[in-house]
Amino acid sequence: MPELPEVETVRRGLAALVIGKTIEKITVSLPRIIRTPDDVRQFCMMLEGYAIDAVERRGKYLLLSIGPHLLVSHLRMEGRYGFYHREDPVEKHTHVIFHFTDGTELRYKDVRQFGTMDILPQGRHQELPGLATLGPEPLDRSFTPEVFIRALRARRSGKIKALLLDQSLVAGLGNIYVDEVLFQSGIHPEASGPELSDRQIVALHRAIVAVLTQSVELGGSSVKSYVNGYGQEGGMQHQLNVYGREDQPCPNCGTLIVKTRLGGRGTHFCPTCQPLHD
DNA sequence: TAATGCACCTGTGGGC
DNA sequence: TGCCCACAGGTGCATT
Numbered sequence: 001m002p003e004l005p006e007v008e009t010v011r012r013g014l015a016a017l018v019i020g021k022t023i024e025k026i027t028v029s030l031p032r033i034i035r036t037p038d039d040v041r042q043f044c045m046m047l048e049g050y051a052i053d054a055v056e057r058r059g060k061y062l063l064l065s066i067g068p069h070l071l072v073s074h075l076r077m078e079g080r081y082g083f084y085h086r087e088d089p090v091e092k093h094t095h096v097i098f099h100f101t102d103g104t105e106l107r108y109k110d111v112r113q114f115g116t117m118d119i120l121p122q123g124r125h126q127e128l129p130g131l132a133t134l135g136p137e138p139l140d141r142s143f144t145p146e147v148f149i150r151a152l153r154a155r156r157s158g159k160i161k162a163l164l165l166d167q168s169l170v171a172g173l174g175n176i177y178v179d180e181v182l183f184q185s186g187i188h189p190e191a192s193g194p195e196l197s198d199r200q201i202v203a204l205h206r207a208i209v210a211v212l213t214q215s216v217e218l219g220g221s222s223v224k225s226y227v228n229g230y231g232q233e234g235g236m237q238h239q240l241n242v243y244g245r246e247d248q249p250c251p252n253c254g255t256l257i258v259k260t261r262l263g264g265r266g267t268h269f270c271p272t273c274q275p276l277h278d
Numbered sequence: 279t280a281a282t283g284c285a286c287c288t289g290t291g292g293g294c
Numbered sequence: 295t296g297c298c299c300a301c302a303g304g305t306g307c308a309t310t
Contacts, residue, residue, distance in 0.1 A: 002304095032286095060304080076304055077287085093288090112287045114304070130305070157280075165304085175303060264283075265303070 004172025
């Protein structure tokens, strides 16, 4: 499940592999992936003949600068990019292929078909609703404890787990890393976000930056199907303290990790290290 | 206005 | 062995 570290790892891989390559042709075998423009033929025509100039990231979105256009790609649950040569067999669940003029190909695979691609004019990414409302980048210098305290206090209510999953509060966190940062900061997932103390929010801020930084350095977590542009797994899954560790001892105190459902999401925490009330 | 529930999807694993 | 069902979860939309 690609979250910020996984998308950043994909971005770095793609930047090294496809920048400067010219798109000769695009094959779309699952039109549902293409959201805008409506017409898949138009999508292809808008990008064919142009080179990929840059690969950037905002939250969990990949932003590819292609001529006058910005291709916005969201991997959702299991989307992945792979770099191939023309003669390589096309694997199952490959939905979009960017054929380059040098015989190489960038292929988009997505078993669950949840991923999306949108084309926007360069510099007008605010026209895509999900992108326009993103909160601050957690690994940017501008994301300070003070900024985070203000943003959290501005919410009138809400459990902290749900708030951290809200991309307009802070961009890039998903279910796995939310569970991890709450564990690291000793906060119960059902605690009220706006009612956290300054000390708790500062601890949470520190945990968000630390966990995401470590995960980016390790190439993300391969909890299910995630691999980077080279087909390699990340290393962060070996560092997870609570996610996927139901009924296993907490690394801090030995209490068994509990799994519940919160807001429809599997939620893992240590009931001793993360008490609901101090 | 905010919280909640559901749909979108397919592979996997457990139970029978 | 095969079938059925629950589950996994990011996002957008509908409902409460």
